[in-house]
Amino acid sequence: MTSKASGSITVTLDGSNKSTTLPLLGGTLGPQVADIRKLYGDLGIFTYDPGYGATASCESTITYIDGDAGVLLYRGYPIEQLAENSDFLEVCYLLLNGELPNKAEFADFHKGVTYHTMLHEQLRRFYDGFRRDAHPMAIMCGVVGAMAAFYHDNLDINDENQRRIAAFRLIAKVPTIAAWAYKYSVGQPFLYPRNDLGYAENFLYMLNGVPAEEYVNNPILSRAMDRILILHADHEQNASTSTVRLAGSTGANPFACIAAGIAALWGPAHGGANEAVLKMLAEIGTPENIPAFIKEVKDKNSHTKLMGFGHRVYKNFDPRAKIMKDTCHEVLAELGIKDEPLLDMAMEMERIALEDDYFVSRKLYPNVDFYSGIILKAMGIPTSMFTVLFAVARTVGWVSQWKELIEDPSQRIGRPRQIYTGAPSRDFVAIDKRG
Ligand code: CMC
Secondary structure: OOOEEEEEEEEOOOOOEEEEEEEEEEEEOOOOOOOOOOOHHHHOOOOOOOHHHOOOOOOOOOOOEOOOOOOOOOOOHHHHHEEEEEEOHHHHHHHHOOOOOHHHHHHHHHHHHHHOOOOHHHHHHHHOOOOOEEEEEHHHHHHHHHHHOOOOHHOOOOOOHHHHHHHHHHHHHHHHHHHHHHHHHHHOOHHHHHHOOHHHHHHHHHOOOOOOOOOOOHHHHHHHHHHHHHHHOOOOHHHHHHHHHHHHOOOOOOHHHHHHHHHHHHHOOOOHHEEEEEHHHHHOOOOHHHHHHHHHHHHHHHOOOOOOOOOOOOOOOOOHHHHHHHHHHHHHHOOOOOOHHHHHHHHHHHHHHHHHHHHHHHHOOOOOHHHHHHHHHHHOOOOOHHHHHHHHHHHHHHHHHHHHHOOOOOOOOOOOOOOOOOOOOOOOOOOOHHO
16 A cells, blocks of 8 residues: 555544544545545444445556546646647556656557457457347457457466556457447458557558558548547546456456446446437437427436536546547548537537536536547447447556556455345245235
């Protein structure tokens, strides 16, 4: 543990003479954290925090978010600077290793990733087992999990070198798995990765290329894709990352853990939101319908959410959303799209929501997913692939967090407790004696 003691709090149990003193811990940035581990032993009580809104589940050196100030740092570097000056593979190195690489380190890392981009040829046959209309996220969960059946030589989580190779394999192969999930759904031939292309460029090639024609890369679009990957690369202990850590805490292999993360990401409250935003905009149809939609969102009985708005941690603005909005304008300009009704609708929706007391009082701002779908659609990426793309980007974050967990000597199996509200202890009654 590298956090430092920074005081203590004393907890006294009302109506008894029992009390305990809990250490307060401080990290590099962020609020103090009460270390409650001895609370149960000393006072016999648990803490209750459904949704973990006030619980730090681990120590981490990877990503920092200040939700009130709209700050996101990867290994200390602001997301804005990385999105502007770095590229996705360099960010991968940074997240995994803690520092930006020098030229030799980067060349070595690049080689390590590109060396692993191809899939075991037998893994290809897995695709035939899926229905033609399978959602690509279903294929992702299945094929990534199945990697454990193919790469036995790096399943020993206690071997540092095997962990390193598993990381390379996941980061390198996930774009291939994702692109093939799409190709399968449209009945086009799978394209093998090209190691002469950059990471984002190769991904776009495998998605959009066809063997019958020469593929022409558009550097502005591959740069936009690279930036989208950077923005989604990690986000501290969100639902999918916590899922990866929980699975990892049992000693499960890395492929199983990342497949678990992909499953958690799929939900519309998390990574599925980018797909849901476009569906929502399409359903609203025209800007005149926005006020009626907003009214529906504000009606608690409707269960309708303004997708792409709100965040558990960001209560000011999501810094990724700002970069995404700028990138959206750049991409549309590059593609010569002067009038994109979806973008007009999104901007109008944002304007109306940010003036509405419902959203203002709850500190609900556009999140990373609000504009990403519009860019991806303009780039010709089908809606069903949006969350898949998020998974491709987040794989490095999941792997970095999994590695950190395994390398943390204080890590134990994740095992929350509960408030039991079921029947008290009672005796079994034979079926013929039940009323
Ligand atoms: N539309 C309408 N009302 C909302 C929204 C929304 N998008 N988000 C939160 N609220 C309301 C919520 O109903 C609650 O109201 P009240 O206090 O009256 O009960 C209040 O705001 C606080 O919300 P919460 O549900 O306690 O917030 P949470 O931290 O549990 O949920 C969230 C965060 C992201 C799941 C939620 O804001 C949401 O469902 N947003 C839409 C889905 C979305 O865009 N998700 C992507 C998140 S960013 C990318 C990622 O992490 O994957």
